[in-house]
Amino acid sequence: PGSHRPDPAAPPFDFSDESRSVQLSGAAGDILVFDVDLLHAGSLNASGARRRSLLISYFSESLYPSHLETLGLRNIRMDTSERFDPLDKG
Template structure:
């Protein structure tokens, strides 16, 4: 099976050590310097998480444009796309649990792709993400996905610098941060160009300050994506 086939079958790719190691200390500092209390966001964020407003930082923007990340996002979206949002998130100790859910595509399956770029090591002890491989497309038959059934979920683990890229319809969830250890990450959203008009209507609600006019195009898995 090729990388492309596996990506479309599973609905995600875990890019190991995709962020240059020498960037990590700066990325952690940027995250911490821009943490904003949940009630100060235009739309309040969950109080059991740290949320960081960092989308204007140059190094954060460089992470969002790493060639392997753009290549996987482009392969999944399969048409011209744009960077819609990037926001820092970290579960506090004793919190972070989420039930399994989908973020949901907007107009067609595959038109939105998310990525989690990890600035700290992650695993079961500090609330790593759970995913259900292959759950991004409805299975044949009348039965909907049972979000209470954890039997197919896989809890990820890895190191600072990894990036998880996944179809917005992939079933996933955060887990409980049992140890209280830091687990800083940024949640990145890529969207099909066809969603740009609706994206502009909600910029202020989502606290998006960055310029989102740049366009990327799919050009082959794990090869460079270029703005156009």
């Protein structure tokens, strides 16, 4: 809790400290929604199947080059090139 909104005066976040971690679980078909900045991880899917995920990001078009530069930091293996244009009526 709070990893996505750290107190500016707090010491640097210790990624190995799991003392405040909260374990969530769900049944097949459940959806878990996280803030993009919340530290989270997933365990092995008990069925052996791959987990599906949907990543939605919102940022100014002018920040897209910065987004591309930092893709490796997020370790996301999906196409992030599609963008929504609210003026596109097509």
